[in-house]
Amino acid sequence: MEWPSQSPDLNPIEHLWNDVEKEVPRQKPSNIRELEVVIKKAWAHISVQRCANLVDSLPRLCAAVIKNFGYPTKY
Numbered sequence: 001m002e003w004p005s006q007s008p009d010l011n012p013i014e015h016l017w018n019d020v021e022k023e024v025p026r027q028k029p030s031n032i033r034e035l036e037v038v039i040k041k042a043w044a045h046i047s048v049q050r051c052a053n054l055v056d057s058l059p060r061l062c063a064a065v066i067k068n069f070g071y072p073t074k075y
Contacts, residue, residue, distance in 0.1 A: 009065050009073050012054035016046055 008014040023042035029035040064073040 007065060007070070007072075009061055010058065012051070012058070015054055016043075016051070019046060019050070 020039055020042040024035065024038055027034075027038040029038050061073070065071075
């Protein structure tokens with residue numbers, strides 16, 4: 001892989017941001033301060049186990065990206 005650090009498939013943080021982004025419409029913040037609170041609460045609720053699972057999935061994700069010749073995968 002030429003530039004794996006640029007692949008969203010290989011960046012666990014992208015999956016965590018997705019988790020946080022899902023919470024924003026559920027809470028419907030009406031201003032920037034409320035948005036900040038929602039984001040901080042969502043981030044604080046991400047478990048250590050969720051992070052560990054994402055790290056543990058990296059070998060499988062690397063294999064999928066290699067199999068797909070560096071193009072995005074379904075993950």
